[in-house]
Amino acid sequence: MSISQTPKHVWITGASSGLGAALANTYAAAGAQVALTARSRDRLDACAAALPTPGRGSVYAADVTERNELFKAINAIEKIAPIDLAILNAGTYTPTNLDEWSTESIRDLFEINFFSVTTSIELLLPYMRARRRGHIAVVASVAGDIGLPYAASYSASKAALNRICQSLRAELEREGIRISVINPGFVRTPLTSRNTFPMPFLIDANRAADIIRDKLSRGHFNIRFPWQMSVAMRLLAALPPSLTLLLTRRMLR
Numbered sequence: 169m170s171i172s173q174t175p176k177h178v179w180i181t182g183a184s185s186g187l188g189a190a191l192a193n194t195y196a197a198a199g200a201q202v203a204l205t206a207r208s209r210d211r212l213d214a215c216a217a218a219l220p221t222p223g224r225g226s227v228y229a230a231d232v233t234e235r236n237e238l239f240k241a242i243n244a245i246e247k248i249a250p251i252d253l254a255i256l257n258a259g260t261y262t263p264t265n266l267d268e269w270s271t272e273s274i275r276d277l278f279e280i281n282f283f284s285v286t287t288s289i290e291l292l293l294p295y296m297r298a299r300r301r302g303h304i305a306v307v308a309s310v311a312g313d314i315g316l317p318y319a320a321s322y323s324a325s326k327a328a329l330n331r332i333c334q335s336l337r338a339e340l341e342r343e344g345i346r347i348s349v350i351n352p353g354f355v356r357t358p359l360t361s362r363n364t365f366p367m368p369f370l371i372d373a374n375r376a377a378d379i380i381r382d383k384l385s386r387g388h389f390n391i392r393f394p395w396q397m398s399v400a401m402r403l404l405a406a407l408p409p410s411l412t413l414l415l416t417r418r419m420l421r
């Protein structure tokens with residue numbers, strides 16, 4: 169697949185709601201065959217039926233924290249057609265605070281947000297390396313730019329995703345495989361509908377999906393949007409630590 173061409177076969181995790189469902193829509197509308205994965209088969213079936221071109225969606229229910237389920241899903245999808253683009257989007261946010269600090273819940277979040285990505289890459293690599301092509305896109309977050317109060321595990325998981333993508337980029341490129349990391353700001357989805365704090369520059373999931381498809385098709389490595397949130401987080405990350413502390417103190421509830 170050359171860059172700027174729509175990939176023929178796209179696998180999307182976390183495709184039963186929010187950003188993943190919107191990505192499935194935008195790729196199906198552009199003519200791709202989309203393979204949808206999440207835990208809830210019912211919601212996946214509903215998303216597949218609601219695609220602008222319903223025949224273009226197929227459902228592979230799996231819990232991304234279960235290696236065997238991912239293994240079966242990827243093998244089944246590859247049997248239909250080679251995966252040109254894998255969008256590793258499944259993820260969650262659980263607030264962390266001092267009163268409920270627990271290694272177990274931090275580990276649970278990392279299983280979904282981080283280790284599901286490393287396992288997916290591990291299982292995709294033999295296929296993509298054998299054909300010396302493929303594109304892996306990992307959904308992280310601008311929340312990985314800086315450790316914000318109450319978001320310790322989420323920020324850490326998303327920062328870690330950025331680092332592994334950066335580490336893998338040159339190695340994969342030599343094998344003909346592309347990797348991108350997607351760092352959205354706030355997107356209107358079921359996940360953010362639970363937030364009780366202000367969400368500056370919030371954008372719609374469909375708009376976010378269109379931006380992602382456009383930038384992936386143009387071969388971007390680090391996809392950050394909306395630009396206002398991207399710039400704000402980069403500035404925060406570049407401040408001297410004492411100034412960052414002044415700002416993060418103001419975020420305490």
Ligand SMILES: NC(=O)c1ccc[n+]([C@@H]2O[C@H](COP(=O)([O-])OP(=O)(O)OC[C@H]3O[C@@H](n4cnc5c(N)ncnc54)[C@H](OP(=O)(O)O)[C@@H]3O)[C@@H](O)[C@H]2O)c1
Nearest residue numbers: 182184185186187206207208231232259309354355357359
């Ligand atoms: N919304 C934002 O503002 C925002 C900003 C930056 C980054 N992101 C990232 O974007 C991604 C999508 O988030 P969203 O906002 O669209 O959230 P969402 O609406 O809650 O969707 C999350 C998706 O992940 C799936 N999922 C969760 N745990 C899973 C598991 N163990 N196995 C398989 N699938 C699982 C869910 O389906 P099931 O429950 O059916 O499994 C659902 O399809 C996440 O990685 C999130 O961190 C979101």
